[in-house]
Amino acid sequence: MQTNISVDLGGTNVRCALVDENGTILSIVKGSSNPEKGAQAIVDKIESLIKQLDNYEQANAIGIVVPGLIDQEKGIITAANNLPKLIDYPLKKQLEQDLGKPVILANDVKAAAYGEAISGAGKEHAIVYYISISTGIGGAAVIDQKLLSGFHGFAGEVGNVIVDPHYEAIGIMNAGAAEALGSGTAIIRIGKEKLGQQIEHAGNVFDLAKQNQKEAQEIVEQMTDHLSTLLSTIALVIDPSIIILGGGVMKGKDVFLEALDQKFHAKIFDAMRDIRIEEAQLEEPGIVGAAMLAQQSVSH
Amino acid sequence: MQTNISVDLGGTNVRCALVDENGTILSIVKGSSNPEKGAQAIVDKIESLIKQLDNYEQANAIGIVVPGLIDQEKGIITAANNLPKLIDYPLKKQLEQDLGKPVILANDVKAAAYGEAISGAGKEHAIVYYISISTGIGGAAVIDQKLLSGFHGFAGEVGNVIVDPHYEAIGIMNAGAAEALGSGTAIIRIGKEKLGQQIEHAGNVFDLAKQNQKEAQEIVEQMTDHLSTLLSTIALVIDPSIIILGGGVMKGKDVFLEALDQKFHAKIFDAMRDIRIEEAQLEEPGIVGAAMLAQQSVSH
Structure with missing residues (x-):
């Protein structure tokens, strides 16, 4: 049995897992990441957790999942809101030195995309597109079991795709960007505007829509208009056979998924009508994906 | 020296060329395609032209460029306005039988994309996106020297990408599709509406814009708004290091290319700013690309 180690490094917790070649998690351990203590403390924590995994010595390689931007070649994190003291720290090099195994870093959405493509939905x-609809919107293509990262590692930054230019720009995003109109954050913002300050989660809007509250239904209607445009755009560029939807907003899928699917299919060519929109399947797509990416990095 | 044969099959002419492994055209011959005479007559014409090429016997494989849709696996043309009698005809199989060499079919835009990626701009x-802005708009990604065709062969049908949903649908295209707002056909249609029936070519609009005619400048302004949205969308999905622009509309590049480039760069992330927008370089990208695709099909 081939195994790899996966490290899910977040702002609150760090989890380390041993994953087999089929994407099955064999064991998992968890601790606090305490990112305020700095890079060396995080490295020490990761290493002590890994050493608690049975037979970690036999693992081929280590994949680290990070909620931020990665410079793959340098093996550093270049941006991560919750891990400021790790920016530009030589994380890959340090862990490789200490543990004697190849280490790769992966953005959380890219890792989840790879996990779902290889072991999930x-x-x-052969041609999979994965999109996470969460606080933000991001995605990745996995073509012939290879993750498409792009020249700058920005392939799949589809939250910034313009779906309707007749909106004002929010933050650094384009005017009318998908993320500003269809993400969880967007649903909350628009919900507060139209329904009042009691809206705290996207789920509040979805619940009201289920109860046939008219403004809430309109918010969901517009969300599926915008997201179906994004999905059709991706389909016309990549032509996948499946688009997998993950991320926290999918908790509200009962309210929007059928409409999203129908609107998407109306915006692609008829010959492409068998492209499937499916929900992500894995409980831990990021952990599984990082292990599979680590395995791929040593077997190519 | 490795050589391959390229056949550019159009509604008026058929051209056959011998191309070396660097994409240099060694010789080229031309005849009328007379598509009204039917499939067998076209096959005979192609074969007699190929046999006029010096040393055609030594060529590895044959690539056929067609202005239409291809079913690669079946080796047939599934749609082509100018070649109705070739639809569903077993073109690949027939030519392989007669000439004893592997044959591949390629859509003209995909072949041009491959030619420009491998031997042109x-x-x-490593990650190239090519877009043809002509009567229609289409494109293709070439990643690590491999053409991305997609599950249905529809990857790169970016003319149908919605760049601004607040327009009426034209033909089978989406409302606000890039092709309906930024193609040569669109420039002529909008030109006739705003400038009058004397507009016959996109070049007429570009000439008037050069002469500071206000409505013509507005048409060009909107065209670069829409096309820059399309290019930014492609960049956010694929993250190429270069986007190559080809097709007849590029004859007017003096009027719009600088503005298109600036607007594009304003619609991507700052970290991606070194993505270059460049003009196609090859005189015969389709012929070169089909030969290179033929070569690739036999060496993999």
């Missing part, structure tokens, strides 16, 4: 598909 | 780049 996409495992029977 | 993209030859120093």
